[in-house]
Amino acid sequence: MTLRRARWLILVVVAIIACTARSAGAQTVANGPYYATPSWDQKMDSSVRFIVLANWNSEAVLDRETGIVWQRTPSGGNLSWYLTSRSTCTFAKTGGRMGWRLPTVPELMSIMDTTLFGSPVNSAPPLVSGHPFLGITNNAFFWTSTTDDEQPGSAFQVSWHVPGTTPPNLVYVVSPVAKTGGAAAWCVRGAPQPAAQ
Numbered sequence: 101m102t103l104r105r106a107r108w109l110i111l112v113v114v115a116i117i118a119c120t121a122r123s124a125g126a127q128t129v130a131n132g133p134y135y136a137t138p139s140w141d142q143k144m145d146s147s148v149r150f151i152v153l154a155n156w157n158s159e160a161v162l163d164r165e166t167g168i169v170w171q172r173t174p175s176g177g178n179l180s181w182y183l184t185s186r187s188t189c190t191f192a193k194t195g196g197r198m199g200w201r202l203p204t205v206p207e208l209m210s211i212m213d214t215t216l217f218g219s220p221v222n223s224a225p226p227l228v229s230g231h232p233f234l235g236i237t238n239n240a241f242f243w244t245s246t247t248d249d250e251q252p253g254s255a256f257q258v259s260w261h262v263p264g265t266t267p268p269n270l271v272y273v274v275s276p277v278a279k280t281g282g283a284a285a286w287c288v289r290g291a292p293q294p295a296a297q
Contacts, residue, residue, distance in 0.1 A: 213226050
């Protein structure tokens with residue numbers, strides 16, 4: 101009886117291994133399949149960090165450092181928080197997929213190169229070098245899903261812009277703005293980061 105149970109257990113383990121060993125088959129611009137290991141403790145060079153997902157019509161980008169999938173081109177214009185979060189992202193069909201949402205403040209900040217802030221302005225937005233994103237300029241304002249606990253009618257915007265200073269230096273701002281205000285949506289897919297305590 102013990103030998104029969106041992107054989108049965110071995111067969112179950114072999115079946116489980118066979119089921120989990122299948123290839124994901126994702127088509128990317130990079131070579132080979134990618135198995136996401138979302139972990140915020142790794143720091144990757146931008147040459148391998150981002151993968152434009154060819155099987156999503158090249159409309160989405162996988163950030164291998166965080167495991168988040170980004171729209172390659174932000175959607176929406178100068179819309180209220182309600183319209184961007186409830187309409188623009190919720191009903192987005194980027195790459196033939198739904199399930200999009202606004203990023204949190206930490207997620208949006210994770211793709212920014214903060215070493216560029218306070219330096220003389222150039223024409224490129226302050227995103228990590230080598231990024232594959234399109235349609236992003238300086239003087240950009242983006243909504244996040246992070247609401248202000250002290251002001252329930254406000255949510256945080258992340259922006260980078262050139263204030264009226266001489267010489268013009270690039271600055272970034274993370275600030276609560278009334279949800280009726282306007283900003284763009286840059287939708288993401290993936291489990292949201294927990295709110296800061």
